[in-house]
Amino acid sequence: GAVVSQHPSWVICKSGTSVKIECRSLDFQATTMFWYRQFPKQSLMLMATSNEGSKATYEQGVEKDKFLINHASLTLSTLTVTSAHPEDSSFYICSARDPRSGNTEAFFGQGTRLTVV
């Protein structure tokens, strides 16, 4: 199947700093990518939809000024957690659908574990 890659796999940062997470579709172009967050022992929660060349769409309760999303190309979306705090510590996962397969399957990155200390 198609490959979606995230970088980094894990990151530890100090409280108040910003962290950027990259999501790349390696073998297909994705006009839309999705960012999820998963807290321990919980399910994935959609945070936002990243649209190439336009503004991201955020889910209710997700602060767009805190979680900056940039989808600058058809193969790259970035999520920047600004002024991170310990409560932002979580597992962040991106996904995209492969248009070559009629968008039938969503492929997920391996996830990024963020720890804010």
Added chain:
Amino acid sequence: DAKTTQPTSMDCAEGRAANLPCNHSTISGNEYVYWYRQIHSQGPQYIIHGLKNNETNEMASLIITEDRKSSTLILPHATLRDTAVYYCIVSPLGGSQGNLIFGKGTKLSVKP
């Protein structure tokens, strides 16, 4: 909110078939049934999807009831590596709604 209901957890003996049920009584006519699994600390992995006919691939089989209100994912010969959380999701096929809404899933434990 997720439109599916799954048991919280299940156990299965290694080498036996694992049958994971899912209820989706409010499924719409244009919604497919998708199954994903998530092994600890990894991103979800696509398993299979279907509309109304039973489906089979190299990973699993999907049995959908005639009224489409429930389905069962079958792993024919479970291995220890199949231990994961399995998510049943209903979603339109591709299109503008590309995101998936995850419920709590079923934690499958395959035991030796």
